[in-house]
Amino acid sequence: MVKSVVNPWEVTGEVNYDKLIRDFGVKRIDKDLLNRIKSITGEIHPMLRREFFFAHRDFEPILDQYEKGNKFFIYTGCGPSGPLHLGHLGTWMFTKWLQDKFDVEVWFQFTDDEKFLFKQKSYEEIQKWTKENMLDVIALGFNPKKTHFIVDTWHANLLYPEAIKFAKKITFSTVKAAFGFTNDRNIGEIFYTSMQAVPAILPSVLAGKMIPCLIPLGIDQDPHFRVARDVYPKLGYPKPAILHGKLLPPLKGMEGKMSSSEETGAILTTDDAATVKNKINKYAFSGGQKTTEEHRKKGGNTDVDVSFQYLKIIFEPDDKKLAEIKRKYESGEMLTGELKAYLIEKINAFLKEHQKKREEAKGKVEEFLFSR
């Protein structure tokens, strides 16, 4: 097994989530917590009950407050450096569910500065992707009255004055340890984590009163908040709560995470039906056997089958149907081609609708952009 690395800019190897819970010092989402969520939301989102969102920091106090009538807000974000893929959408679909069920505000940060500083891409290209990526977020159906887009360079007047308050309390030694930085890193990369810390307090700053913050994120982003969490109380704010999601695997197998940088690893939100079909059929790692005969006899392995995982994580919310597919595939009754065909149909139905809404989103960006 390849040694696994998990940080905001690199995810390699087969991620051992049990180990991350220990290494990062986060808590598993247990049955009691799920029941508590259900008592408010009336249902448990498939990503919760299937342990895709599997860990947290300080979610209980957020629920304590909520039950007393003090609503939290959600802070999540997007690093705009290229086309978006299903890995991005999955986390945000869960975020939208949280918004709907808890009826709360979502502050959505577009970290264009981060992507410019960390990628070999021009400022102009990052700006283009910022605008493109917004369309996908809007298409997911976030409530325009309760969703606020913040772009780091466009809203620097709001973010930078707060960011330096975090920066003053974070040393190079700290970011070196948290992110594995060396002295040849650029000084923007070194500063950046303080910009990502700010949205967790921004609504409180603007409202002039404390509003609890909940951050749903892919667990690879956790190091930013490990660094910043110690600072929030020093600035007079409570530590934000975090819900940690697993990372959608790339087409090629269960190592690393889906990324637009690898052409054959990701289903993009703008892929047409033929492209999706081709990508799944050609690249999606199969847990099936080498021959049909062998598969009929031994059955497939759903744990490593990427198509099954995509159904489990996003595209088959119906537990009964998913259990049936699992049974059929593991028994050999269902072939890999049939499993892939089922997934392709699901993805294409979803993307057809998504792409329609994405077109409609072009006239709605202003509604979502935060302005005072």
Place this chain on the structure above:
Amino acid sequence: MVKSVVNPWEVTGEVNYDKLIRDFGVKRIDKDLLNRIKSITGEIHPMLRREFFFAHRDFEPILDQYEKGNKFFIYTGCGPSGPLHLGHLGTWMFTKWLQDKFDVEVWFQFTDDEKFLFKQKSYEEIQKWTKENMLDVIALGFNPKKTHFIVDTWHANLLYPEAIKFAKKITFSTVKAAFGFTNDRNIGEIFYTSMQAVPAILPSVLAGKMIPCLIPLGIDQDPHFRVARDVYPKLGYPKPAILHGKLLPPLKGMEGKMSSSEETGAILTTDDAATVKNKINKYAFSGGQKTTEEHRKKGGNTDVDVSFQYLKIIFEPDDKKLAEIKRKYESGEMLTGELKAYLIEKINAFLKEHQKKREEAKGKVEEFLFSR
């Protein structure tokens, strides 16, 4: 002699300006350059002819352009962390002369982020001093139609998007070498130099065309631009020109520079006449002899006499009068008390007028604040 350190945050020991010219790799302002300036301005400012502004980088191309009709703009700044003193005003009086003689715009940066990040002071205190310090700058008589105040946190929307372009091309190794930073420095301090680089291109960015930039500064600020100068061409801009001033010595003697942090070392712009009299009489290092008799016999040393230096640098622009004072003091004809009395009168006459204009400035801040 104490080992001398000269960087933007520390000036100690007796500064050897000849050595700085070699160490920093800057050029001395020579007779030819002075004559060239005079051919445009009609006169040579006392700070130039007395070699207080003594060195430069790339000033000739600025004059080449000017003679072709392409005006430069001036970029200078103020780090607002406390009350201002005569050391600050001296440099800006020269800057105002440049504005008047060349009829050019001045972009004045208030680096509130820097002072917050580098000093043990609260954000609120730095904001207070930012507003206070503006009054002194306005009182000096800068042309409100051609002078633009930029405050780093207030104008972050303009500065931060450009700053990250510099930051991307500056590594921690570079700032470590230039500023002597260690790993325990905060990540805001590390990033900061990229914010100071921006105003040298900002008018060009806003105008959509190249405008040459001239930066008059105390030579302790030069390391910022040594770091940034290599970056300007990489971003498609010419390197800014720099005029380097010496540092006004503190009251206590010719080591270090005047600083508001040391209570007994500085004459503040808000000091009343009695305070000035007391500070000069009590603290101004004297080049005179221990007794009146000895002084009459041996005379005083104007090279180390702080009162004489203040006259030379700021308060006695008349060369003949200054020469007369020098002759009298060195011959023993003039006593230290008489020299100090002459200086006190000059400073108090200046401050009386300055403080009046400083009061009037309170209604003018908006005129000077840059807005699009």
